[in-house]
Amino acid sequence: MKSSSLQKRLGLGLTLGMTLLWLGATVGAWLVVQHELNEAFDSALEETAQRILPLAALEISNREEPRDAQHIATLKMHKEYLTYLVRDANGEILMQSHDANPKIFNKRPSEGFSTTKKYRLYGASAMRGTLFIEIAEPLGHRREAAREALFALLLPLLALIPISLLGTWVFVRISLRSVLAYRRAVEARGVGDLSAINVAQLPAEIDPLADAVNHLLERLRKALEAERSFTANSAHELRTPLAATLAQIQRLRQEAPEGPLRVRAAKIENSLRDLARLSEKLMQLAKAEGGGLLPEAPQDLIPLLAHVVDEWNHSSGHRIELQLPTQASVYSAIDPDAFGILLRNVIENALKYGAADQPINVSLTNQALLRVTNGGPTVPESALQQLTDRFVRGNNQASGSGLGLAIAKTIVQGVGASMTLTSPAKGRADGFEVSIQFCSAEAPR
Ligand SMILES: Nc1ncnc2c1ncn2[C@@H]1O[C@H](COP(=O)(O)OP(=O)(O)OP(=O)(O)O)[C@@H](O)[C@H]1O
Ligand SMILES: [Mg+2]
Structure with a gap:
């Protein structure tokens, strides 16, 4: 299973949790606000009715012909927010605000609050139930107030979601810095x-x-x-x-x-x-x-190589041909003893298994690529890879323990170099070639 990122999980989890909590809190706050708004609006409505009623009663009782309906003239034409009707107990209109539409009111006057589709109504009576005032307030206004309260509560969420995502991401990244450092140290x-x-x-x-x-x-x-x-x-x-x-x-x-x-x-x-x-x-x-295969300072491979080849040439009757690079020195980080052991094992093999009548070529390039090539029978591809395992030997009569190439491989790995076995050798039809690419290094000061 693919492992998931802690950063992603925490970021998404925290943001989702925060959003849900915020939404819950918003709904709660919104319900409270709505309730309070309704209370405030209702009380204003009631207050207005109670204020107008005595004035209306006074004026109607002062009329000569009280039965006449009367529109209250305004000083200046304007759109009314609150409209009212003053009626008697039978529903006969005695007075109305200039914008009042009688259709929106109840057929018969009633007292207290009531709600129709579009209006909130409040009725009150005076003169022992003979005079009624009803006042209407469009509901749209309340709804708009509630809607705006809701928006005001939800709006911060739009900013909070990206802030939370980014914040968690950055915070977790900072907190995990040492873990990344740990990973790098291991790598x-x-x-x-x-x-x-x-x-x-x-x-x-x-x-x-x-x-x-x-x-x-x-x-x-x-x-x-x-x-x-x-x-x-x-x-x-x-x-x-x-x-x-x-x-x-x-x-x-x-x-x-x-x-x-x-x-x-x-x-x-x-x-x-x-x-x-x-x-x-x-x-x-x-x-x-x-x-301990890596020395404190890089070593020049040329004198080391020349020394080992010389040694072998003395004991083997000068069969080894050495090809040195054009550069005066080739540096690489490898312990001189380890380099000697590596080289001896590879050259020993070439002398032991290579055709006795053919020379052995040892070459080093400027790029620190060492090649040891000998003639003789080829080794099948399938067997080639196993030869570097311990105690694995090829098909031959010569005595040996099968450790030489295992030693070479261990040293090569220890210094970060790479070794390739090829058979037949590059550029020929027979033979065996070991090529080792060392890591070139700067000359020590
Ligand atoms: N230059 C070569 N030419 C042909 N075959 C080789 C060459 N080098 C190694 N081999 C094959 O690889 C096998 C393993 O070599 P390795 O050096 O690991 O062991 P060994 O030479 O048999 O024993 P040891 O080196 O421990 O005395 C050899 O037995 C041989 O068959
Ligand atoms: Mg060997």
Whole structure:
């Protein structure tokens, strides 16, 4: 399952929660406001009716012909907001405001509040129920007031939603900065670096996780160290008794009379030599895995290469052709001992498995690409990839332990280089080629 972003989840969750709460609060506030508005409007309506009624009663009783309906003239024509009718108990109109439309009022005058489709009405009576005033207020006004209150409450939400989204995003991003730093610290680790990862100010929720990772690293490091030191120690401890036994058997062989005893002693001597070689390779592997492959300053590969090739040429009858780069020096970060071990294993293979009548080509380019090529039978593609595994050997008669390329691969990985095996070698129909691309480095000052 794809992991989801905390930032996205918190942003959406908080914003959605806030919006819902805000909407709930808005509805509550709106209901209260509406109720209060109605109360205020009603009381104003009532007040107005109560004010007009005595005046109307006075005027009507002063008339000579009280039965005549009368429109109250206005000083200036205007649109009335409140309209009123003054009627007697039978519904006969005695007085009305100039804009009043009798159709909007109840057929018979009534007291108290009532609501029609478009108006809020209030009626009051005087002179013992013979004179009624009814006053009408259009509902549109109240509705508009309620609507505007609602808008005023909802409007901030439009701004709040993006602010909340952005705010959460930024806040979570800032809070998780140390977690990102932690991730970078883990990613930046070189191969074989199992030291504790320390990042300051991790959030309290993540801190235990980092501690647990450090504990795990520590246990892993101890386990690997134990394994390596066991290998290295055993190989080292074997060295002396092996050398002593080898010397003894050599003497035994020389002293033995010509015949089967001498042949047998020679066989034992060979087995002991193989054993000594194996223990040497195990020590090399332990060293390669033990880290410390990266030196403090980059090394010039040319003299190191020339030295190892020289050494082999002495012991192998000058079969190796060395091709150096045009540059005077090629720097790369690799421990000189490790470089020597790597090179010896690869050249040893070329001498051992390459066609005896063909030279071995060793070349280094300006870009720190090292190639070791030999002739001889090709190795099938399917077998090629497994050759770098430990104790894996090809199909051949020569003796060996199958550790050489595993040692080379471990060193190459430890210094961040890359190794490719090709067969047949590039540009020819047979043979085997090992190419190693080292990381070029600046010359140290
Ligand atoms: N230059 C080469 N030409 C042809 N085959 C090779 C070459 N280098 C390695 N191989 C094949 O790869 C196999 C593994 O090589 P590797 O160096 O790991 O082990 P080894 O040489 O058999 O033993 P060791 O190096 O431990 O003494 C070899 O057995 C051989 O078959
Ligand atoms: Mg080998």
